Amino acid sequence: MADTATPFVGIGTVAARLGVTPGAVRGWERLGLIPLAARVEAGTMRRRVWTAQELTEMETTLAERRAARASKAATAAT
Secondary structure: OOOOOOOEEEHHHHHHHHOOOHHHHHHHHHHOOOOOOEEEEEOOEEEEEEEHHHHHHHHHHHHHHHHHHHHHHHHHHO
16 A cells, blocks of 8 residues: 655645735634644744645635625625
8 A cells, every 4th residue: 555645735835825924824723713733843943734635625714704705795785
């Protein structure tokens, strides 16, 4: 059986895919709006990483929130 590694993505990739800053991603993590990142050692630093599946779920959730907010704004404008 082949050893398959789970692909991980860093905070820069998450931020770019979600269209926000890394600071926003950190804030959402702190508020519990996105899953807590795993931490991996990278030299003397610890980096935040998420699985590709978690990123996909974050994209879906963010799209739903944005759609709900746009719908609410359109309803309020009428």
